Amino acid sequence: MSGSRRFKGRKAIVTGGASGIGLGVSARLALEGAQVAVWDLSEDALARARDSFGASVTTIRINITDPQAVESAREETLEALGGIDILVASAGITGPNTTVAEYPVDAWRQVIDVNLNGLFYCNRAVVPSMLAGGYGRIVNVASVAGKEGNPNASAYSASKAAVIGLTKSLGKEMAKNNITVNCVTPAAVRTPIFDQMTQEHIDYMLSKIPIGRFGTVEEVTALICWLASEECSFTTGGVFDISGGRATY
Numbered sequence: 001m002s003g004s005r006r007f008k009g010r011k012a013i014v015t016g017g018a019s020g021i022g023l024g025v026s027a028r029l030a031l032e033g034a035q036v037a038v039w040d041l042s043e044d045a046l047a048r049a050r051d052s053f054g055a056s057v058t059t060i061r062i063n064i065t066d067p068q069a070v071e072s073a074r075e076e077t078l079e080a081l082g083g084i085d086i087l088v089a090s091a092g093i094t095g096p097n098t099t100v101a102e103y104p105v106d107a108w109r110q111v112i113d114v115n116l117n118g119l120f121y122c123n124r125a126v127v128p129s130m131l132a133g134g135y136g137r138i139v140n141v142a143s144v145a146g147k148e149g150n151p152n153a154s155a156y157s158a159s160k161a162a163v164i165g166l167t168k169s170l171g172k173e174m175a176k177n178n179i180t181v182n183c184v185t186p187a188a189v190r191t192p193i194f195d196q197m198t199q200e201h202i203d204y205m206l207s208k209i210p211i212g213r214f215g216t217v218e219e220v221t222a223l224i225c226w227l228a229s230e231e232c233s234f235t236t237g238g239v240f241d242i243s244g245g246r247a248t249y
Contacts (some may be wrong), residue, residue, distance in 0.1 A: 008033030011081040016091030018045035020191030024221035030056040037077040064118030074125040084129040090141045094196040095155045115159035136179035144243040171237025180236040187243035189215040210245035
């Protein structure tokens with residue numbers, strides 16, 4: 001990890017920030033000087049984050065599929081941090097691994113509600129504060145599945161493709177306001193989200209990665225944190241591949 005203080009004075013929200021990629025990003029932002037609000041659904045994970053980070057983070061338990069809860073969490077964050085400069089939208093679920101013909105409708109709705117609608121609510125909620133401050137960095141966590149469409153993961157693939165489209169649209173809207181909006185499209189990274197997948201699907205994802213291994217949280221964190229930094233000043237609406245050579249476009 002870098003020992004720099006490139007985020008000194010910056011105020012950040014990380015959704016899904018208490019585990020997996022979100023936890024890695026929360027830790028690095030805090031290490032490099034940011035005040036961080038960790039938004040997560042799991043109280044146990046939030047408690048572990050508090051124990052790990054101490055006073056450098058604010059933790060908020062939230063279900064991002066509830067737009068009113070997102071608005072309330074934004075207000076709580078503004079009160080605690082005094083502003084919002086950075087949003088890293090990392091919260092997500094995989095849904096079941098099955099065919100489109102057999103995909104449960106309720107599961108489809110849940111995946112879209114978390115991965116797309118919840119991310120939209122969070123993006124929407126922070127924009128006014130960023131406009132008021134004249135600065136912002138939004139980084140949405142999509143997936144290579146949103147580019148290529150993984151078989152037996154239709155809801156996940158569709159939701160992540162939609163995240164890419166939302167990122168491009170919001171990036172253009174904010175382009176003249178010193179607010180950049182980008183997304184990353186990782187291939188599989190071994191995190192607790194693997195617990196939601198079948199071993200067959202995990203093996204399939206590994207077989208598609210030319211480098212021949214899964215990505216690491218640290219590798220994805222490094223890219224996200226650059227996109228969340230002041231250095232990322234001339235890139236917006238971008239889709240950043242981090243897939244071990246898998247992505248073909």
